[in-house]
Amino acid sequence: MTVRHDEFEIEPLSMENKCTPRSAAAHMLYEVVDPFQLVEPGGILDVSASTYESLSERVTRVRGGQWMPMPYTMKLEGARAGPYQTVMLIGIEDPQVLQNVDEFEMRLKSCLIDRIIASFGVCAAKFSVSLRIYGWNAISGRRRPPSTAAPIEVGVLFVVTAETQELANQMAKACNPYFFHFPVRTDIELPSYAFPFTPAEIARGRVYEFILNHVVSARDGLELTRTEWYQW
Amino acid sequence: MAKLTINDVCDQVRSKSAGPFWVTVDLFFSNEAYYKRYKHSETLGPELFESLFSANPEFVKRFAVDALRVVKISFARPRPQGWVHERDLHAGQQYVRLLNVELAESVPADPQA
Numbered sequence: 025m026t027v028r029h030d031e032f033e034i035e036p037l038s039m040e041n042k043c044t045p046r047s048a049a050a051h052m053l054y055e056v057v058d059p060f061q062l063v064e065p066g067g068i069l070d071v072s073a074s075t076y077e078s079l080s081e082r083v084t085r086v087r088g089g090q091w092m093p094m095p096y097t098m099k100l101e102g103a104r105a106g107p108y109q110t111v112m113l114i115g116i117e118d119p120q121v122l123q124n125v126d127e128f129e130m131r132l133k134s135c136l137i138d139r140i141i142a143s144f145g146v147c148a149a150k151f152s153v154s155l156r157i158y159g160w161n162a163i164s165g166r167r168r169p170p171s172t173a174a175p176i177e178v179g180v181l182f183v184v185t186a187e188t189q190e191l192a193n194q195m196a197k198a199c200n201p202y203f204f205h206f207p208v209r210t211d212i213e214l215p216s217y218a219f220p221f222t223p224a225e226i227a228r229g230r231v232y233e234f235i236l237n238h239v240v241s242a243r244d245g246l247e248l249t250r251t252e253w254y255q256w
Numbered sequence: 257m258a259k260l261t262i263n264d265v266c267d268q269v270r271s272k273s274a275g276p277f278w279v280t281v282d283l284f285f286s287n288e289a290y291y292k293r294y295k296h297s298e299t300l301g302p303e304l305f306e307s308l309f310s311a312n313p314e315f316v317k318r319f320a321v322d323a324l325r326v327v328k329i330s331f332a333r334p335r336p337q338g339w340v341h342e343r344d345l346h347a348g349q350q351y352v353r354l355l356n357v358e359l360a361e362s363v364p365a366d367p368q369a
Contacts, residue, residue, distance in 0.1 A: 049323050053282050057274045057330040059319050076323065101276060103338060154341050163349050165341075185340050234276035234336040 031087040033079060045076035048084045065245060067093040096244055102236030107150070109228040110192040112182040112203060115218035120208045122174045125160045126167065129180075132206045136182070136199045143198045144191075151195060156181040180217075189227050196225040259358035265290040271351035276337035279309070279347040280330040281354065291325040296362035300329060308353050310334045 026033040034043045052059045052071055060072040074088040121128050136153050144151075156162035159178035182203055186192040204224070205214040242248050262269060267286040274280040283300075285291035294300070302313030315332035337345060344350060 046324065049321075050326075053280075053321070053324070053326065053328060055272050055274050055280065057278050057280055057317060059321050059326075059328050103276075106340065152340065156343065163343055164353060165343055166353075183341075231338065231340050233338045233340065237275075237277055 031085060033083055033085045035083040039082075042082045043084045045078050045084050048086055049074075049076045065098055065242075066096045067091055096242050097239045098242050098245070098248055100236060100238040100240050101234065103232040104235040106231040106233055107185050107187055108189040108192045108230055109183055109185050110189070110196040111184075111226050111228050112196055112200065112224045113220060114180050114182075114203065114224075115177060115220065116180060117177045117218070118208065118215060119174070122176070122178065125157055125175065125178065128206075128208060129155050129157055132180075132203070135202055135206060139199055139202055140184075140195050144195065151184060151186045151191070153199075154183040154185070156183065183228075185231065189229070193225055193227055200224055259360065260290075261355065262357050262359060263355040265294060265359065269351045269354060271347050271349070271354075273333075273337055273345075273347045274330055278330055278332055279350055280328060281351055283327045283329075283354075285325045285327070288325060291322075291327075293361050294359050295320045295327050297359050298362075299357065299360045300327060302331075304357065305329065305331045308357075309350065 025035070034048060036043055052062070056062065060070060062069040062071070068091075070090040070092060071088075073090065074086060077085045077087070079085050116122065133153060133155050136155075140151060140153065156165075157178050157180055159175045161168055162179075162181065180203075182196070182199065184192050184195045184199065186195055204217055204219060206217075207214055240248065262283060265285055266283050268284040269282070270284075271279060271281045285294065300318065302311070302316035305311040305316045306313045309331060311331035311334060317330045319328045319330075320326075321328060333347075335342075
């Protein structure tokens with residue numbers, strides 16, 4: 025990369041790679057809210073008038089970015105350590121289950137919640153059970169339209185969230201036989217779904233949820249940081 | 257004539273987290289004509305993101321990046337990254353529910369288009 029007073033050129037290190045005007049400009053899209061203004065600690069970079077010019081097949085020159093100095097600020101983001109989760113996974117190929125996945129999920133979930141309340145009573149005041157049906161709607165959690173074809177198999181991820189890891193583990197253990205054998209019909213013996221491993225319960229640890237989203241005014245970039253020097 | 261979907265007029269659609277409190281979606285239109293026809297489409301307004309993602313319509317931002325034929329839409333997540341019932345930490349699959357959305361043409365027509 026060659027940086028001059030009011031422009032720069034980018035050339036990849038590998039001769040097989042290219043930096044094109046499109047790939048250079050597209051950099052301002054990646055994982056940012058605003059493609060024209062990039063807020064940095066001491067100002068805002070505005071690229072709405074930037075130009076991207078091809079100098080060769082591999083080299084692009086960028087000009088026209090405007091730097092608007094602002095008082096120095098730093099972004100402060102932080103996650104909170106929350107409750108604990110334990111998970112279990114089963115696979116299901118039984119066509120009778122797959123014919124009506126939504127109803128199966130609803131009945132299974134309500135059975136598991138009842139089971140936890142029956143076993144743990146008041147100490148279960150703060151818990152939640154979530155089922156994610158991979159192969160059906162695990163990613164969005166949204167209902168599929170009624171016309172959707174049945175899946176050919178699904179993975180069901182059970183997630184229980186509780187105040188301590190021990191409690192989450194015990195709740196998963198209490199649910200285990202019901203999760204594993206939940207009947208889709210009552211006139212035959214209980215089915216067994218496909219556990220991929222045993223023990224089935226996996227202690228997943230704490231939930232870390234982003235909670236802190238602040239901008240802090242600072243004199244300069246070092247005011248909020250600490251530097252320690254080591255000699256060896 | 258049947259309306260075209262986002263999938264019909266874009267050669268790439270992607271979504272990603274933009275920091276832990278926002279999701280951003282990039283619509284790469286496959287040619288200049290489609291880009292001009294749809295870059296101001298009312299269909300791509302805040303209501304769409306409210307209905308598909310439960311986003312607060314006041315926190316939906318939209319940008320037209322002419323140099324790339326891209327419409328970029330960013331919205332605040334209803335719940336922050338990593339919340340208890342998280343299903344897509346990096347929001348990498350959130351674009352999929354946009355693909356079959358049928359687009360109305362830009363109204364009023366963009367005089368610069």
